[in-house]
Amino acid sequence: MATDESGGYSESRPAALFVTTHWSEVLAAGRGDTTRAGDALARLCQTYWYPLYAYARRRGCSPHDAQDLTQEFFARLLAGNWVAKADRQRGRFRSFLLSAMKHFMANEWNKASAQKRGGGQPILSLNDDSAEHRYRLEPAERATPESLFERGWAVTLLEGVLARLDEEYRRTGKQTWMEAMRPALTTDRESMDYAGMAQTLGITETAARVAAHRLRQRYRQLIRAEVAGTVASPEEVEAEMRHLFRVLTNG
């Protein structure tokens, strides 16, 4: 292979940089008592705590309470065997998390909060300021707590994927490329200004197309891998993505 560094991510980059967390692994572990499944769950929680925070806020919790609640919820989730109890269904992590949270808020939160206050190490490094700041940006008017949770989920997922994509391009010194080509991730193929992109990057129009194509390709790989980490089986990826698309368009 030619060592052509004119665009895209490099082939020599370590392939395993994308550490996928596997909901299916957690499920497979059944009782959730293996270290690996525990780690996987912890990683999922670290990524997706914000949608729960937003849910709690919309349900009427104060910022402080919402933070406490989220912390406590995750502490219980990671320590206990809720996963095993989660009807042992091969569900999606997103649905599981929301139903577990609902259950927690309805049945255990008051008790838990009473016990929790004044002691214990936080499970997650929640930055309350940034969470609250983000919450205030949420579209406020019509959103139900559930729709806010789902929208927050989808945006969190996209953020993670874009951050990884950025990281890959940055690592190969292609940050300028990423900046110039980012519109390719949301723009209809027909309306892409490849000529303008080519001019910005000082490459041919065809090279710009190739680069944009590769960017989209890599983006799709990453997002599919990320979604795959939150569903029980690969067959569900497509349906989950469609669901998230609906969530985002209706939101």
Place this chain on the structure above:
Amino acid sequence: MDPQKLCQNCQAPLADDAPHGLCPACLMKVALATATGAGQEKPGFTPPGIAELARKFPQLEIIELIGCGGMGAVYKARQKELDRIVALKILPPGVGNDDAFAERFTREAKALARLNHPGIITIHDSGQADGLYFFLMEFVDGVNLRQLLATGRVSPREALAIVPQICDALQFAHDQCIVHRDIKPENILLDRRGRVKVADFGLAKLVGERASLTDAGRVMGTPAYMAPEQARHPDDVDHRADIYALGVVFYQMLTGELPGKRIEPPSKKVHIDVRLDEVVLRALEKKPELRYQQVSEVKTSLEAFVPAATPVELKLKWPSPGKRIVFCFDMKQAIEDFGSGQPPYPLKYDIAIGFEYAFTVLKEVPEGGREVELELLEARIGTMAGGMTWQYDSAKKSSADPSSHSMVAATFGIIVGAKVRYFLDASHRIERMEGVDELMKQLKPAVPLAQPSNPSDPFVWVRNMFSNIFTETYFKRLAKLDRLLPPTAVQPGDSWTVLDAYPIEETRGDFKVVFQSWEMRADRPCARLEFQGVGKGTVKNNPETTLNTGSGMVLREGKWVEAGARVSNSILEGTTSGVAWFDPELGLTHETNAINDFKMVKTISAVPTENPDTAGPAIHMPQKLHQVITVKLVSAG
């Protein structure tokens, strides 16, 4: 929510938490869209799994399956020894399980391994591993043309950057008597720099012949790209079948579609240079003998369409002193005169007028002005009006009916050869002229006045020609055209608007100009500028000098007589449209074709004439005017 921010794509308001400023819904939509182009072909077999291949190829680390089609499956792999990424192509299992095939495979592989060309995928190794025939090839880190086409319409400029590279690769192979036989977008790869690499030379023959025994329909090439003779006699094709397939690929790149049964020229479908039609259609000739005979000829034909890689400035330049610029000006106009509305109105006139003349910059004045000399080389005129037809051509000294219009013929006979000197200011405006007065003095005694005209100066129209018509095509227009040229560097596809320009006469209107493409004119790459404008304005005719509009002559009982009144002020409105080929290097327009359509919408004032026969309110004026103007640069010394 900031109401100002909208998604550029779906126009929905962009939420403040939009990741990286991108619309989340559109992000998800793009994620959902399957990349078209991949896996278009149904493989005729199940490609072996990675683990299975790894066992057969211990020297390779098989990374992933990257493509699969009738001709086999391709995997990305790493050669452990060399730490080199390669493409492993395996032929469909079962394609050859006899000695005859093995021998032929070896023979073909040897020939293919000799194809060392930057535009052709290099074959590193080939052979048989545990029953599987394989090629180990150069890995191209890019996309194939099918995938590229799926990223949106390819501009003609881009197609013109890609096709010549395919021509080079094919010509190289054809020179070694290797015919590809299966040129299609999937086999044309583009690396990260946009460079072409043609894959799978000769594979169709190798795999196809064998597979045809059992599975003819599936692997015999790709029907849409197949030359007619290849479909009929697959065993008996030559390199011209590749030229046909290239024609199909080219057609598809330009139009986004495959050519139909009756091939419609690409320019009928998309806005491209019509001359590209010729190239595409010739490559697509059904009979091989009518096609290009060598693929290199396709490339040569395309070289005329030099696409500029970067935007260029289109600026007018004056030729250096001493350079002689020769123009040929032709104008045809059809006038419909409604006059009083009573017979003989409406009258129709057709006038064709043409000149050839040379400009030479004699001197440049430090402040930016110039002295320019005009030499009138040829003049011709032909008219058809009210049943009378006549013509004059100084080159032929011909006059069909000299008696009736000898004045014009005689005048032209004298003024041809005249030299007039112009003194121009820095904005190309005429400060004064020298030589016209002398010319006028010559005309008076030499030309018999065949008809009454303006008694004060019967040759006033001659002066008008020198001060307006000739200069109009060059330096006067320079001032106008200057405004039509873009303010910044441009490339094909760019368009701009020129506000308050002059479509016709004194009218004002906005022009829209589009830089359509690069085209050759007189062997020079020129920017094809298409312009369109609508204008309206008051035209103040000086009754003394007006030639075309309101000439003041009326046809009465077969004779031209002076009209009772001449329009002095009127409102004209109309449109102009046309094409100009601008040569940026020369800083001149090589050719301009314009069509003006205008009409007088209102007469503001008229001046009565002294002719008692026609005195009265009847105002004679061209009411509708259709002009076709062509200005060509004959030479630029």
